[in-house]
Structures are given as C-alpha cells and as structure tokens.
Amino acid sequence: MRIINEIKKSFLVALWFMFLTFPIMVIKVNPLEKLIVWRWHNLAMVGIASFFISFLLRCAGRWRKSAARRPPALTMKGLSNNPRAYYSALAVIALFSLVFPFIFSAYETSIMTTALMYVILGLGLNIVVGLAGLLDLGYVAFYAVGAYSYALLNYHFGLGFWVSLPIGAMLAAAFGILLGFPVLRLRGDYLAIVTLGFGEIIRLILENWNDFSFGPSGIANIPRPSLFGINLSLAASTIYVYFIALLLVIFTIFVVNRLQDSRIGRAWIALREDEIACQAMGIDKTRIKLAAFAMGATWAGMVGVLFAAKTTFINPASFTFMESAIILSIVVLGGMGSIIGVVIAALLFVLLPEYLRAFADYRMLLFGAVMVLMMIVRPQGIIGKVRRTYVRGQVTGDKRQKNGIITNLL
Amino acid sequence: MTAILKVTGLSMNFGGLRALDDVDLRVEPREIVALIGPNGAGKTTFFNCLTGIYPPVSGTIFMRASSGKQSRLNGLPPNKITAKGMARTFQNIRLFPEMTVLENVMIGCHCRTSAGILGAVFRPRAVRAEEQRIVDSSYKILTRLGLTDVVNDLARNLPYGAQRRLEIARALATEPALLLLDEPAAGMNPRETAELNQLIGKIRDIYEVAILLIEHDMKLVMSLSDRIYVMEYGRRIAVGTPVEVKKNPAVIKAYLGE
Ligand SMILES: Nc1ncnc2c1ncn2[C@@H]1O[C@H](COP(=O)(O)OP(=O)(O)OP(=O)(O)O)[C@@H](O)[C@H]1O
Ligand SMILES: [Mg+2]
Numbered sequence: 001m002r003i004i005n006e007i008k009k010s011f012l013v014a015l016w017f018m019f020l021t022f023p024i025m026v027i028k029v030n031p032l033e034k035l036i037v038w039r040w041h042n043l044a045m046v047g048i049a050s051f052f053i054s055f056l057l058r059c060a061g062r063w064r065k066s067a068a069r070r071p072p073a074l075t076m077k078g079l080s081n082n083p084r085a086y087y088s089a090l091a092v093i094a095l096f097s098l099v100f101p102f103i104f105s106a107y108e109t110s111i112m113t114t115a116l117m118y119v120i121l122g123l124g125l126n127i128v129v130g131l132a133g134l135l136d137l138g139y140v141a142f143y144a145v146g147a148y149s150y151a152l153l154n155y156h157f158g159l160g161f162w163v164s165l166p167i168g169a170m171l172a173a174a175f176g177i178l179l180g181f182p183v184l185r186l187r188g189d190y191l192a193i194v195t196l197g198f199g200e201i202i203r204l205i206l207e208n209w210n211d212f213s214f215g216p217s218g219i220a221n222i223p224r225p226s227l228f229g230i231n232l233s234l235a236a237s238t239i240y241v242y243f244i245a246l247l248l249v250i251f252t253i254f255v256v257n258r259l260q261d262s263r264i265g266r267a268w269i270a271l272r273e274d275e276i277a278c279q280a281m282g283i284d285k286t287r288i289k290l291a292a293f294a295m296g297a298t299w300a301g302m303v304g305v306l307f308a309a310k311t312t313f314i315n316p317a318s319f320t321f322m323e324s325a326i327i328l329s330i331v332v333l334g335g336m337g338s339i340i341g342v343v344i345a346a347l348l349f350v351l352l353p354e355y356l357r358a359f360a361d362y363r364m365l366l367f368g369a370v371m372v373l374m375m376i377v378r379p380q381g382i383i384g385k386v387r388r389t390y391v392r393g394q395v396t397g398d399k400r401q402k403n404g405i406i407t408n409l410l
Numbered sequence: 411m412t413a414i415l416k417v418t419g420l421s422m423n424f425g426g427l428r429a430l431d432d433v434d435l436r437v438e439p440r441e442i443v444a445l446i447g448p449n450g451a452g453k454t455t456f457f458n459c460l461t462g463i464y465p466p467v468s469g470t471i472f473m474r475a476s477s478g479k480q481s482r483l484n485g486l487p488p489n490k491i492t493a494k495g496m497a498r499t500f501q502n503i504r505l506f507p508e509m510t511v512l513e514n515v516m517i518g519c520h521c522r523t524s525a526g527i528l529g530a531v532f533r534p535r536a537v538r539a540e541e542q543r544i545v546d547s548s549y550k551i552l553t554r555l556g557l558t559d560v561v562n563d564l565a566r567n568l569p570y571g572a573q574r575r576l577e578i579a580r581a582l583a584t585e586p587a588l589l590l591l592d593e594p595a596a597g598m599n600p601r602e603t604a605e606l607n608q609l610i611g612k613i614r615d616i617y618e619v620a621i622l623l624i625e626h627d628m629k630l631v632m633s634l635s636d637r638i639y640v641m642e643y644g645r646r647i648a649v650g651t652p653v654e655v656k657k658n659p660a661v662i663k664a665y666l667g668e
Contacts, residue, residue, distance in 0.1 A: 269509060274505070295527065
C-alpha cells in the first residue's frame with residue numbers, strides 16, 4: 001500500500017521535473033538551419049532519473065524515520081558492556097596492526113600509513129567540529145604549517161624529525177590561536193567561509209612567497225625519520241614510519257578521549273549546544289574557543305611533520321581545500337564527537353579509493369552520493385556518540401573508566 | 411549598604427525602541443523579589459542586561475559578593491558575571507539538549523573548578539578529585555530538585571516541567587548568591603506550578619540565595635515574593651509588598667487597561 005503511494009508520488013515528481021526541464025532538455029534550436037530539434041529521449045531520461053531518485057529518497061526518508069524510533073544499533077554499547085568480546089576485539093586489532101607491515105607489501109604499508117595519518121587528522125578536526133561545533137573548513141592550513149615547519153627547519157637548521165615533531169605541533173597550535181582570534185565572534189556558515197579563506201591564504205602564501213617556501217616547486221629531499229641516528233633503507237623506513245603513525249594514532253586517541261571526558265571537553269560540547277547558555281554558565285567563550293582551535297591544530301601540525309617526513313617532498317599542491325573537505329567528511333561520516341566512528345571513517349575514506357581504483361573516474365560522484373545518503377539515513381554518523389554516565393561517589397571506580405582508555409570513547 | 415544587587419538608572423534601547431527606561435531595583439540577601447509586567451514590558455531585557463548578554467546604554471549594576479565585596483557588573487562578559495555569583499535561567503529553555511541531565515549540571519560547576527587541558531590529559535589526583543566533587547555536587551542538586559531518576563537521560567528527552575527544573579539545577583551549580591528565574595512556571599500545569607512554588611522557597615532556604623523572579627502566574631508571585639516590582643513599557647511603575655502592589659492603581663491600570 002505504502003509502496004504504491006510512494007510510487008505515485010515519485011511519478012508526479014518525475015512528471016513535474018519533465019515539465020520543468022522541458023525547455024532546456026528537449027527543445028534545441030539550430031539557428032543555422034532554422035530548425036527545432038525535439039530531443040524526446042532526453043525527456044524520457046529526465047523522467048526515469050527523477051522518478052528513481054525521488055523514489056530512493058522517499059524510501060531512505062522512511063527508513064530514517066523508522067530508524068529514529070529504534071534505539072541506535074551501532075553505538076557499540078553492547079560491545080563495551082561485554083568485556084570479553086571487547087578485549088578480544090581489541091587484541092585482534094592490536095595484533096593485526098602490529099604485524100601488518102610484515103605481511104603486506106611496502107606499497108600497502110604506505111597506504112595504511114596514509115590512512116592512519118587521516119585518522120589523526122580526523123580526530124583533531126573532530127575536536128573543533130565535532131566537540132566544539134566550530135565548522136572549520138581551513139583545517140588543512142595547520143597541516144601545511146606542520147609540514148613546512150619540518151621541511152624548513154630541516155633545510156635551514158638541519159633539525160631532525162623528532163625535534164621538529166613537537167615544534168611543528170606547537171607552531172600549528174599557535175596558528176590555530178592566530179586564526180581563532182579574528183573568528184571569535186563568528187558562527188556557522190560565516191565561520192566556515194572565513195576559515196576556508198584562511199586555508200587558502202596559507203596555501204597562496206606558500207605558493208607565492210618564493211624566498212620563504214620555494215614556491216610551487218616545493219621542498220625536496222626532506223629526510224625520513226631516523227632511528228637513533230641510523231639511516232634506514234627505504235623498505236625499513238616505510239615500516240618505521242608506519243609504526244610512528246600507529247603510535248601517534250594511539251597517542252591521539254588517548255588524549256582526545258581524556259579531553260572529551262574532562263571539564264574542558266564538556267565546555268566544548270556546551271559551546272556547540274548553546275553558546276549563550278554556555279556563557280551564562282560561567283564558561284569563558286573566548287578561551288574555550290581558542291583552546292579548541294589550538295588543540296585541533298596541534299594534531300594537524302604533527303601529522304604535517306610526519307607527512308613531510310614520509311613523502312620527503314612537499315609543495316603547496318598537497319594542501320588544497322580538497323584535503324580540508326576530505327577530513328571534514330571523515331568527521332561527519334564517522335559521527336561527530338565519536339572517536340571510533342572517525343577512525344572507521346578515515347580508514348574507509350583512504351583505503352576504499354585505493355582498492356577500488358577501477359571506479360577512480362566516479363570517485364567524486366560516489367563520494368558525493370555517499371555523503372548525501374549519510375545525511376539522509378544516518379545524520380549522526382556511522383557510530384553515534386553515547387554520552388558517558390557517571391556514578392555518584394565513585395568516578396574513579398566507575399566500571400567504564402576502569403576498563404581503561406578505549407572503553408570510554410565508545 | 412546591604413543589598414546584594416543594586417541597579418540604578420538602567421536603560422536599554424533596541425534601535426528606536428526604549429526597552430528599559432531608567433529602571434532602579436534592589437534585592438536584599440535571601441529575599442525573593444518578583445518582576446512582573448505585561449508582555450513586552452522589558453523584563454527579559456532587564457535580565458539580559460544584568461547578565462551581560464546586552465550592554466545597557468546607561469545605568470549601573472552593583473553586586474555584593476558573599477565576601478562582602480561590592481563590584482560593578484557593567485561591561486563584564488556573561489561568564490564573569492556568573493563567576494561573581496549571579497546565575498539565571500532562560501524564558502525559552504536553553505539547555506544543552508544532547509548532553510545528559512547530569513552533564514548539564516556539571517557544566518554549571520565549570521566556573522568553580524579549574525582543571526585545564528594538561529590536567530585533563532594527565533589526570534593527576536587533584537583533577538580526579540575535582541571531577542568527583544563535580545559529580546557529587548551535581549547529584550546532590552539534582553536530588554534536591556527531584557531529578558534523580560533521569561540523571562543519565564538526554565536533556566532534550568525530558569518533559570517540559572523537568573526541563574525547567576533542570577535549568578534551575580544548572581544555575582544552582584554555579585553556586586550563585588543571586589538567582590534570576592525567567593518565567594520558571596511557564597508551560598507548567600497547576601500541580602507542577604504548586605510544586606515549583608514550594609521548590610523555590612526551599613531553594614532560597616537551603617542555598618541561602620536571593621531570588622529575582624519574572625513570572626506571569628500571579629498566584630505564584632503573590633505567595634512567594636517578599637517584594638514585587640512592576641514594569642510597563644520599559645519603566646518601573648510600582649514597587650512594594652504583594653498587598654501594596656495589588657492595590658496600586660497604576661498596576662491595576664496596566665493590567666486591566668483604562
Ligand atoms: N534583541 C532584541 N532586538 C530588538 N527588540 C527586542 C529584542 N529583545 C527584546 N526586544 C523588544 O523589547 C521589548 C521588551 O522585550 P522583553 O522580551 O524584555 O519583554 P518581556 O517583558 O520579557 O515580555 P514577555 O513577558 O513576553 O517575556 C519588546 O518590545 C521586544 O520586542
Ligand atoms: Mg520575557
């Protein structure tokens with residue numbers, strides 16, 4: 001019954017679209033021969049396409065409605081309440097990530113490293129967008145700051161990777177605060193536009209300030225990370241970088257998880273939920289916003305350093321708006337504020353395109369379609385965040401807390 | 411001077427509209443004062459000026475902290491004013507909908523606690539103890555406001571009356587000396603309103619706060635208030651005890667027309 005109704009509605013939509021697009025899609029005037037070409041097949045195509053799209057959207061909308069009534073299936077709460085299954089899963093993941101570079105080729109290890117880097121980027125942006133609710137479209141700028149700090153520090157002063165890592169992170173944090181100041185008063189779309197501009201400004205500076213950044217030709221021969229001063233072979237170095245990335249991911253998860261369950265993390269969420277009420281509760285909006293920008297940028301800066309070390313060559317073309325968009329999509333797809341969700345989304349986003357090269361031409365199309373579908377079907381992301389519960393009189397003895405770092409983030 | 415809040419000559423404009431015109435108001439410690447007036451009289455605007463959301467065009471706001479120190483609130487940002495001991499609720503409920511009830515109250519503790527980013531990451535004993543204090547004191551407030559059963563529910567899933575109480579709970583968590591309530595009974599049924607009536611009295615006694623209350627429910631206002639201020643078109647038209655205000659011809663005119 002319902003289905004027939006939906007078909008009827010979709011049919012009407014299709015008719016309406018055919019009518020609307022009739023002048024452009026069907027009539028074609030040939031001024032040379034003073035002829036009118038009637039392209040009826042276009043009409044049919046528009047009709048069929050709009051019918052199916054409308055029908056799909058309707059079904060998706062219906063599904064979403066019924067899904068909203070059901071308790072969220074994929075919150076992983078079940079898993080975290082079942083310690084044995086949880087620890088086994090964790091052990092398998094840990095083992096797999098440890099042996100990964102030894103069972104897969106250098107090429108695949110390198111792709112996995114990239115994926116891990118996007119995990120960190122996603123988690124970092126998640127602080128700004130997911131927790132604090134500040135839509136930042138220029139996140140890639142901090143990534144660039146990190147990469148160029150390592151490249152330039154190494155070029156001019158010969159600083160190594162491990163020294164540059166914290167410096168790059170701190171410089172990025174400083175840039176985060178620098179960007180934060182002018183946009184303190186902005187929200188939503190306005191904030192998005194200004195941060196977008198900021199990202200482009202950084203890229204354009206890098207592209208045009210030749211004396212400083214060597215312009216579009218970039219900086220080459222950046223050394224790979226060294227292991228206690230030993231220079232590794234290319235293959236060994238790939239594995240080494242993989243483990244550095246893995247370590248950074250664990251570090252990031254640890255820190256972000258603790259942050260979001262803290263006084264500061266709660267203040268970020270409050271800021272996202274209602275700015276005025278947040279201030280009325282005694283939260284210093286300025287400080288908390290700047291803290292979010294700085295904390296988010298820190299991770300981007302760190303990954304930037306790692307990126308420069310991994311590729312040994314950087315130029316401004318690596319830091320386009322597209323990167324920001326991908327990182328943002330990871331956050332949105334994963335579920336704003338959910339760590340596990342962001343990790344899964346980052347892995348999907350980087351690994352799928354690599355392994356589905358056959359569809360490379362349709363990459364952006366699929367990308368868009370997936371985003372639209374997600375927004376309709378599961379706007380809270382792959383894994384919705386479950387709010388933490390607290391027990392009176394025993395925060396530290398709280399079961400979820402005792403299970404260690406990873407349980408809390410589920 | 412003993413008054414906990416002393417406002418003199420407060421004025422506020424919205425474009426050409428004079429929303430507040432030279433309003434004076436005092437609140438003594440542990441006093442319940444009502445602010446009433448017809449719709450659009452400027453009551454909420456008055457609250458917004460007190461709490462730093464709007465900057466008043468003129469006038470002074472002084473508040474006496476529990477330490478006895480008097481401080482001027484004009485020009486301070488909202489969070490500083492809350493830190494000085496003024497907390498408020500909103501007429502159109504402004505909870506943090508995606509946070510749990512408990513977390514909403516925990517946010518209120520923000521300005522009385524201090525853990526920063528490093529504290530969050532390293533979680534030293536002091537920070538853990540502070541977190542515990544936040545949880546415990548939030549629980550306590552929620553118990554007193556009868557919200558124990560829903561501590562772990564999302565704020566947006568609460569029924570309307572409970573949301574209003576949660577707003578009060580959240581404000582209490584900031585450890586105020588003066589509590590501003592903007593139409594706490596709006597949207598409540600008579601039974602809930604009667605309960606609220608008792609609750610507000612209880613809050614005043616337990617937390618030893620002064621309460622400034624905007625309310626349209628006259629029964630509530632008359633039974634609770636020590637003094638009542640009446641506003642119309644941004645001006646204060648009367649002030650006095652409930653009995654005095656009820657008899658005041660200007661008030662009767664404002665409410666009943668000519
Ligand atoms: N942000 C604003 N911008 C412009 N005008 C405003 C603004 N806020 C309030 N006003 C106007 O100021 C006047 C007083 O509004 P206010 O909200 O303070 O009234 P109120 O006494 O709280 O009324 P109610 O009982 O309906 O809540 C109204 O005329 C209102 O339209
Ligand atoms: Mg009002």
